[in-house]
Amino acid sequence: MARKTKDPGIGYSTRENAQSIMNDDGSSNVSHMNRKRNINDLYTFFVDISWFHFFLLIILSYTLFNVFFGLLYVAIGIEEITKTRGTFFADFLNGFFFSAQTLTTVGYGGIAPKGIMANLIAAFEAMIGLLSFSFITGLLYGRFSKPKASLKFSKNLIIRDFKENKALMFRLMNSRETVMIEPEITVTLSISEKDKNGEFKRNFYTLSLERNKIMYLPTIWTVVHEIDDKSPLFKYSKEEIKNLDAHLYLLINYHEESFSQKVYQIYNYHFSDLMMDVKYVPSSSFDDEGYTVLDHNKLSEVEKMDV
Template sequence: MAKKIKDPGIGLSSNKRAKRFINKDGSFNIKHVNRRTSISRSYNYLISISWFKFFCWVFLGYVFINSLFAIIYVTVGISAITVPTGSIVGDFMKAFFFSAQTVTTVGYGAMAPKGIVFGVISSIEALIGLLSFSFITGLLYGRFSKPKSSIRFSNIMVLREHNDVDCIMFRLMSRSTNVMIRPKVEVTLALSQKTKDKKYVNNFYNLKLERNEITYLPTTWTVVHPINESSPLSEFKKKDLPQLHGEILILVTYYDESFAQEVHQVHSYMLHNLKIDEAFISAFHYDEDGFTILDHDKIGKTKSL
């Protein structure tokens, strides 16, 4: 008989239309409203987003600062920097390029501020430029030094017979060539069920695995949960499992040599995506010289039984 466990932090209340708790990228599927912002949250955001988004924000910030000071220079009088072109667009472009030279402290010498007012404005801009580039340098260091797990999960789970018992399986591997040291897996089933008063609640169960820890992981690891009498899924027929409103929550912990510390990654699978009577194909083989060849594209490839 399966034993329920306490809420792992997800919440007991549920809904008929409730979506998954954990997204495919490992983030929690929560929409925040009325959340106060701060510099620390901005820092966490900028070191967590993709490289493309990061450089887009850097570019937009660079254009914004130069455009702002270009407008100030044109408003005060572009003649104190260079000869006016007689066109607002032309004057703005000259002021923009002068601002770019000032904020980066390049200073080609073709344009230079004249007078105390322009000297003060350009000095302030140079200070802003120094602080901005120092901030960006810190962000770059934070992005490179932030511990990040490199686990890749199979895109599906399978349900097949293994050792004369129906088992749920999923597979994981390392995205990099680093070997995971002592990876551990903890799997929790979150089952949304309707109560007698027609409300939906989440029930949580620990899923026992054939092995929840190995010594190292140079290739792939197929994690197996046998559906025996101690499994919370044993009361359901095989064909009914994909109809359940359930999610399998996964926490993987391992020691990463690159960061010299433990790293974590969360993932989840929905029961309605369960593939029945399919098996994972081998993701590695040996070449003629005896070397192990690991094919990352085969992590989620299956075959019908």
């Protein structure tokens, strides 16, 4: 009989067609309400967002700063920094480009502040520029130096004949060229079912695996859970397993050579990704000189089982 495990932090309560509490890549899928924010959240926000959004925010902030100060120079009189060109737009462009030179501390010398007010604004803007670029430099270092796993998982789960029973399988690999040292995995099965009162409730099981830890991994690891009489899936038929409202929550940790420390990654499978009576095709082969060649495109490729 399969032993239930305690709630791993997801919660027992659920409802019909409830969305997963985490995304496939392990990121949170929880909407927060009334959460208090503080200045320390800025660092986490800028480190965790995508590179595209990171540089987009920098460009937008840089542009808005220069627009604001460009308008400020026009407001105090563009003559404070250079001769007027007769139109608002032309004067604004002079103010905008002078602001860009001041903010970045480039200072080409073609335009320079002459009055007290212009000098005060330029001095204040230069200070903001120094602080801003120091902040951005720190964020860039934080983003590059943040230890992060880079695992790829097969897009599908499979159930196939295995020994005298059947087995649930998926594959994973390192998307980097480094070798994963002592990778270890924990797989938790979550099944949402109706109780006697007609209410939906999650049941959790820690799945026993053929191997949950190996010495090192240079290629691909096929993780196998044998569906024997001790498995929580043993009581279900293949069709019932396919229709289960169930998730696999994976926690993998290993020593990453790139950062010289242990890294973690979470992943989530839904049983809608399940395929029956297929097997994974080999993803590694040998070249003419005998070296192992690993094809990343074959991680999720399957073929029908021989009857």
